[in-house]
Amino acid sequence: xxxxxxxxxxxxxxxxxxxxxxxxxxxxxxxxxxxxxxxxxxxxxxxxxxxxxxxxxxxxxxxxxxxxxxxxxxxxxxxxxxxxxxxxxxxxxxxxxxxxxxxxxxxxxxxxxxxxxxxxxxxxxxxxxxxxxxxxxxxxxxxxxxxxxxxxxxxxxxxxxxxxxxxxxxxxxxxxxxxxxxxxxxxxxxxxxxxxxxxxxxxxxxxxxxxxxxxxxxxxxxxxxxxxxxxxxxxxxxxxxxxxxxxxxxxxxxxxxxxxxxxxxxxxxxxxxxxxxxxxxxxxxxxxxxxxxxxxxxxxxxxxxxxxxxxxxxxxxxxxxxxxxxxxxxxxxxxxxxxxxxxxxxxxxxxxxxxxxxxxxxxxxxxxxxxxxxxxxxxxxxxxxxxxxxxxxxxxxxxxxxxxxxxxxxxxxxxxxxxxxxx
Amino acid sequence: xxxxxxxxxxxxxxxxxxxxxxxxxxxxxxxxxxxxxxxxxxxxxxxxxxxxxxxxxxxxxxxxxxxxxxxxxxxxxxxxxxxxxxxxxxxxxxxxxxxxxxxxxxxxxxxxxxxxxxxxxxxxxxxxxxxxxxxxxxxxxxxxxxxxxxxxxxxxxxxxxxxxxxxxxxxxxxxxxxxxxxxxxxxxxxxxxxxxxxxxxxxxxxxxxxxxxxxxxxxxxxxxxxxxxxxxxxxxxxxxxxxxxxxxxxxxxxxxxxxxxxxxxxxxxxxxxxxx
Amino acid sequence: xxxxxxxxxxxxxxxxxxxxxxxxxxxxxxxxxxxxxxxxxxxxxxxxxxxxxxxxxxxxxxxxxxxxxxxxxxxxxxxxxxxxxxxxxxxxxxxxxxxxxxxxxxxxxxxxxxxxxxxxxxxxxxxxxxxxxxxxxxxxxxxxxxxxxxxxxxxxxxxxxxxxxxxxxxxxxxxxxxxxxxxxxxxxxxxxxxxxxxxxxxxxxxxxxxxxxxxxxxxxxxxxxxxxxxxxxxxxxxxxxxxxxxxxxxxxxxxxxxxxxxxxxxxxxxxxxxxxxxxxxxxxxxxxxx
Numbered sequence: 001x002x003x004x005x006x007x008x009x010x011x012x013x014x015x016x017x018x019x020x021x022x023x024x025x026x027x028x029x030x031x032x033x034x035x036x037x038x039x040x041x042x043x044x045x046x047x048x049x050x051x052x053x054x055x056x057x058x059x060x061x062x063x064x065x066x067x068x069x070x071x072x073x074x075x076x077x078x079x080x081x082x083x084x085x086x087x088x089x090x091x092x093x094x095x096x097x098x099x100x101x102x103x104x105x106x107x108x109x110x111x112x113x114x115x116x117x118x119x120x121x122x123x124x125x126x127x128x129x130x131x132x133x134x135x136x137x138x139x140x141x142x143x144x145x146x147x148x149x150x151x152x153x154x155x156x157x158x159x160x161x162x163x164x165x166x167x168x169x170x171x172x173x174x175x176x177x178x179x180x181x182x183x184x185x186x187x188x189x190x191x192x193x194x195x196x197x198x199x200x201x202x203x204x205x206x207x208x209x210x211x212x213x214x215x216x217x218x219x220x221x222x223x224x225x226x227x228x229x230x231x232x233x234x235x236x237x238x239x240x241x242x243x244x245x246x247x248x249x250x251x252x253x254x255x256x257x258x259x260x261x262x263x264x265x266x267x268x269x270x271x272x273x274x275x276x277x278x279x280x281x282x283x284x285x286x287x288x289x290x291x292x293x294x295x296x297x298x299x300x301x302x303x304x305x306x307x308x309x310x311x312x313x314x315x316x317x318x319x320x321x322x323x324x325x326x327x328x329x330x331x332x333x334x335x336x337x338x339x340x341x342x343x344x345x346x347x348x349x350x351x352x353x354x355x356x357x358x359x360x361x362x363x364x365x366x367x368x369x370x371x372x373x374x375x376x377x378x379x380x381x382x383x384x385x386x387x388x389x390x391x392x393x394x395x396x397x398x399x400x401x402x403x404x405x406x407x408x409x410x411x412x413x414x415x416x417x418x419x420x421x422x423x
Numbered sequence: 424x425x426x427x428x429x430x431x432x433x434x435x436x437x438x439x440x441x442x443x444x445x446x447x448x449x450x451x452x453x454x455x456x457x458x459x460x461x462x463x464x465x466x467x468x469x470x471x472x473x474x475x476x477x478x479x480x481x482x483x484x485x486x487x488x489x490x491x492x493x494x495x496x497x498x499x500x501x502x503x504x505x506x507x508x509x510x511x512x513x514x515x516x517x518x519x520x521x522x523x524x525x526x527x528x529x530x531x532x533x534x535x536x537x538x539x540x541x542x543x544x545x546x547x548x549x550x551x552x553x554x555x556x557x558x559x560x561x562x563x564x565x566x567x568x569x570x571x572x573x574x575x576x577x578x579x580x581x582x583x584x585x586x587x588x589x590x591x592x593x594x595x596x597x598x599x600x601x602x603x604x605x606x607x608x609x610x611x612x613x614x615x616x617x618x619x620x621x622x623x624x625x626x627x628x629x630x631x632x633x634x635x636x637x638x639x640x641x642x643x644x645x646x647x648x649x650x651x652x653x654x655x656x657x658x659x660x661x662x663x664x665x666x667x668x669x670x671x672x673x674x675x676x677x678x679x680x681x682x683x684x685x686x687x688x689x690x691x692x693x694x695x696x697x698x699x
Numbered sequence: 700x701x702x703x704x705x706x707x708x709x710x711x712x713x714x715x716x717x718x719x720x721x722x723x724x725x726x727x728x729x730x731x732x733x734x735x736x737x738x739x740x741x742x743x744x745x746x747x748x749x750x751x752x753x754x755x756x757x758x759x760x761x762x763x764x765x766x767x768x769x770x771x772x773x774x775x776x777x778x779x780x781x782x783x784x785x786x787x788x789x790x791x792x793x794x795x796x797x798x799x800x801x802x803x804x805x806x807x808x809x810x811x812x813x814x815x816x817x818x819x820x821x822x823x824x825x826x827x828x829x830x831x832x833x834x835x836x837x838x839x840x841x842x843x844x845x846x847x848x849x850x851x852x853x854x855x856x857x858x859x860x861x862x863x864x865x866x867x868x869x870x871x872x873x874x875x876x877x878x879x880x881x882x883x884x885x886x887x888x889x890x891x892x893x894x895x896x897x898x899x900x901x902x903x904x905x906x907x908x909x910x911x912x913x914x915x916x917x918x919x920x921x922x923x924x925x926x927x928x929x930x931x932x933x934x935x936x937x938x939x940x941x942x943x944x945x946x947x948x949x950x951x952x953x954x955x956x957x958x959x960x961x962x963x964x965x966x967x968x969x970x971x972x973x974x975x976x977x978x979x980x981x982x983x984x985x986x987x988x989x
Contacts, residue, residue: 028659031484031656032656056644060653060654066547069739070740093739093742094920230825232845232847234849235845235932243664243827247462247827249827250826338490389954395939398938423953438788446867453818453821465826468832469832511717511916514714515713518709518711519710522706524703530711532984535976536920538920539920540972544948544965549725551740574718576917578714583875628808631809635927650812650814687807
């Protein structure tokens, strides 16, 4: 009798010990080799932590803006959601994304986040997500093209205009710039705005300061450069620009990276691939910067056990030794966001990174000077989501590129559209 | 008279050429391109006849992605959507066009007017509704929606076939003491078979190509359908055209195979069955 | 013919119940939302009565999208009618390879929309697309053109792509109608000296009125509803030139995060389509002799 009782008790205890906390991890990196890499890390984590079971579910960027709020409303949201800065304010406002400043501070003391990394997730008195990796636009070109044309890589806007003009010749577009009403265009136009001193979209009181001479200057130079771009650039996203560069149809493009496409589809001569930071407006060298996107993880559960498990998993990903492998799910695209991460040998050991080491170093260097519209110098307001989700920077650009308005009229009208959007 | 035949001949040849170029050439080009090397696909000098040949894109998609999982999901969803659509539409078409009842014109038109509610409108309410009854992330969710989109038109497509069945045959059967069920299974269904084959394929295609709802109602990888799976494996920041093209070809292949075997019933069912 | 009221309803009811449940509940949810000012789905809002309706009907976005939708329907109707009749009349003749063409013309309809998008994005690309290089080689174009670069070009390109997808299916439906026309009528008219075009107008079209009525109704509603092709190719651009009402609804809900306004737009849109359908049925429905 006692034995049976003991047996039952031991079973009950073993069940207790086996009580597993499930964590669902949503991300949008659906390319098969990225999914595989994340799965490897998850498997390692799960076997080291038998009480936690992490599963990944891949979503599409195309529908996530509809799906994530709907899943929160329906109570089917994941515990962890990877996202970009535009998206976090929505989920923070819904009360879905949990404040994580303590956790981030803990990670910061261990690994040292780059200073600008947290700007994109800190507002309303909290930090709303854990930065995972960075991405920043740079200018990509072929060194041999520049040598043949007898010009040196551009530093200022007038250098850039000259280069675009010189490199435009039969069947080659001097510079590939998008004109689509899409995120990519938001990014390219903002990278010009940063470099002319129009980094800030908001005043400190939450009103807009978009309509200013620096912004107009950026739209103006963009319009001028656009004439050297491909005719279907009005419908481009990242992929088309990259293909244009890889096929030598475009001499220069603004892109996060071209490395993997260049390597697999364009011969892959590492010595010939040039990368520089986005040129700045004449006389504004001190403004030199770029647009950067810090991708992050939001924790979306209030359940203490699940939250603990989620933090444990994220800490695991951020740990040097795992971190390099994690962001090298796409080598040469995702950049380290922490000091420790950028020294992680598992990052620099990847064959692709080894081959394109000098380019990756330049990208990383550029990324530390990156900022993002609406998330600058603490002047951040959640209404920025409406501006970025609707791609209003790009829409404003279309007013001048496609509808033919003057840059200053377009910017004025753009600010009206933005004011209406943030009401 | 001779002049007219001659003119007709020119018109015919011309339209055959136009149809070949517009409706067949794209497939030729896409299929051949999917075997080209990555460099050749994005080259600025476009080729019609490939200069290179590689299977790398197919290898990549078949061995490095969950293609087969997506394929099986799509087959399951499409098959059951088709099956349920057939039962519901044959039953409804029989009621509408063989039995006649008070209000049948109204029902017939109402069914067609269902298409007045755009899918975009139904998307989020359906998501919330399905979440409440635990249908998210299930095949059933997609089947329910696919049936909704396929049946109204399917019922109309059946109309012509049902009208062709002479009432005398049915009446003779009733006089012989056959029950309604026997009449349906022994007379109506066999005689309307070409029509049923057509709507079967129609419903299958509607389910096979559905994207919007499948992308929102399913979040687990293991339950994704082909169109959704295919667009997920394309990265946001890069386009691997070869990968995408071979994926496109592979995603179309199953319906094409299906069509190879039963396509002629679809077309002849549609086009010849209705001869009065 | 005698009517079987109870049995008739019994046979239709499974389908009717299925459809009404899946349509009425969501429409009710949308209707309710349209009187509030909810921004993000799942959050709460204030009851504001019919303010949304007043505001949106006057808004330029709604008016522009309605105009785009109108052109979209007209453009698709013209293109699809043209293509569908060309295909149907061609296949109706005997020529070598006719069987193969008839069986496989449907190809563009049976492939997933995502594939349609891939095909045409690559075909129409200005750097590596076949269409540009063919047009240049034929001397029609001097330089590669961007098929989605201006509002008009983008709109026309999308209409053509969508017609490419749907025309073959419509052609087969028309073909079924053509086959049901008694050949003797044509022969008789030939004896009377009617030419090909007269035959088409006086025999073919009137005999197809049943088919054309349904294609006119369902075709209009379906092409109005097209969302994925436009969204995946142009996202409604450039300069909102291809933002039709379904795109505006999706954008309002999911990029602007104004779910109540999106619900209002949905209700207005459904209402307009219902009115259209009622008129279409009232004035265009063929009188049947049974």
